[in-house]
Amino acid sequence: MAFEMSLSCDDVCVQRAGKDVLAGVSLSLAPGEAVMLRGPNGSGKTSMLRAVAGLASFDGEIVFSRGVQVLDPAFIRAHEIHMVSPEGGLSPRLTVRETARFLGAFYGRDPGESLGQLGLEKQGHLRVGDLSTGQRRRLSLLRLLISPRALWLLDEPFAALDEEGKEIVRALIDIHRARGGLVMLALHDREALPSAKTLFVEAA
């Protein structure tokens, strides 16, 4: 399957608690493109990702489109966006295998071998709360494997991962982009994706 969605942000200002935290971000992503948001801590990278996901209030325009056709943002946010945040979106009281089964059922897909792809098949019986930070990071990528969605919002995806884990993330992103998927990353360390656009953001 291939994705044909594009994203364009025009002069987006993100607010938090009634104050602007990020001002005037404009960018556009065509199918298969990736953008790295860079900037120091507190510069609003995460806020920008949350605005695209519809989780933060913002001024300006965020438009999802297919060709010349503008798509309904509510539908896109329900069906075509994955966000992977450092919190992970995982219940600490479920085991790894239960998490995989839940995500599979929730997205209506078969989880299949996805745990193995993340190198977590041996941890299946452990509770998510008992995993190491890096293992939990890996598990938070599971939804990307289980359910294909056009736009990935990855907040510091390389943090806490070992070399093998970082390699898995890069491979996932490459496969996703080859299918025409879009990727927005918030990064503050030296990690970089070759062939991705870079956008420096600054706190308002």
Next chain:
Amino acid sequence: MSARTALIRREAMLRARQGGWVIGAGLFAALGALTPLAIGNDAEVLKAAGPGLLWIILGLSVFLGVEGLFEDDLRSGVMEQLVLSPVSLAEAMLIKLAVAWVFLLVPLLVAAPMLLLAYGGSLLGVLAILLASPGLVFTAGTVGALASGQRRGAPLLVFCALPLIIPALVFGPQAGEAGLIPFLILGAYSLQAIAICPFLTSAAIRLQLN
């Protein structure tokens, strides 16, 4: 299995493991059993005061039973994932509250008849508890969602939500004495809570996410 069934299964597993319902049910049984010791063994006094006290205990147990219903999901970023899903947040909250209600209700339905009988009250009180419990759990859950960003959420929760359970406190103890009216009002109390609370809860959670 649909996304909703998956959510219900997950929620049931989490409820069973988180154990808030044990606290709620345990508190209800323990306070209910201790109250006669404080009031004294005069059967007439117990019969007159018992049902009223039992309803206050019920309210308190429900509040403490739903404490922590939203914190785990908020802190671990699950709420964000629910927003980015085909299931609306209000629907997901309805599932959460309904599962919490089932887990609290089942042990209460075991303990309540015994306590009512011990107090010399009418067993119709059990039906009243059954009718009023969705209203109590949904109301407490909504206030819990509002307080979930605060530390020390539980005391705040009890304090803010107590006025909202007045209908249950007024009409619950009258069950079995005043004909059909208390049951109708308790049923109505629960129906309005079921209709309104999932939306209020999802609005409260969105506020915390923003």
